[in-house]
Amino acid sequence: MKSEKSSLLRPSGRSRFKLLWRLRPRRVPIVYHPEVLGSVCARQSRQSFDPYKFKKIRTRLVREKLVSPKHLLHPEPASEEDLLRVHTHTYLARLKNPQVVAQLLHLDYVDLWDNYVLRYFRSMCGGTLLAAEQALATGRVGFHLGGGYHHAFPDRGGGYCLLNDVAVAIRSLFARQWVQRVLIVDLDAHQGDGLLEIFSQDPRVFHFDIHADSWITVEKKEQKCIALSHDTGDEGYLSVLSGELPGVFASFRPELVFYLAGSDPYQKDPLGPLALSEAGLLARDRMVFE
């Protein structure tokens, strides 16, 4: 009786899909988690990325009245079961060591905050999964103002990425049989090496990746990875994207697309080696959506 009741309250699998479909909102779902890494990263000497960037996007969207705070969806942290679909037991145990976490985030120390950091990354996994569920349930698009931690491997992290939120979301959807074919469009300026490794033997996932040539770390023939020279600007970038992506959609015919809209191809990004303008980034995003 108890399990029946709890399964009604917390539906899973196809029943959750049907429930979400019935309750689907008319507005575009936007997922946002209020926790930021800023509390952990503030005032540390080796910090080289902006831990407040997702919060800044949320603030701008609200200020320009493009979204109301009450309509933002807040994710739950991903469950241990979902994390283990991608990451090893040993690695998840290692992440309980503050020194390991500090090293992966290029911080001087993490000390008391290790649980906070892990909760943040688990929430990023939960957020990407929730955005994907919303996209499927509404038949449209779901945004997550967060995530994109594509350098996390099953047994190790890297490049500020502890848990691979996109991989956790995809494996969770496969486990629930919501989708059979997923396309990853990874347009961060750095190659999504963790994602490529995780899905290298999985024909249900196709990975399309455009990145700067100075960052290639993985070669995968089955996927499409395009390396551009480090100073590529709008014209060169957009002509490659428009020439290659439609063919991938036509041949792979995905049921769901995960788009990693990295902002670091921007010419002024301190970590990005490409040279796109703001207008170029907007044209890139339009091209993917249209």
Ligand SMILES: [Zn+2]
């Ligand atoms: Zn990047």
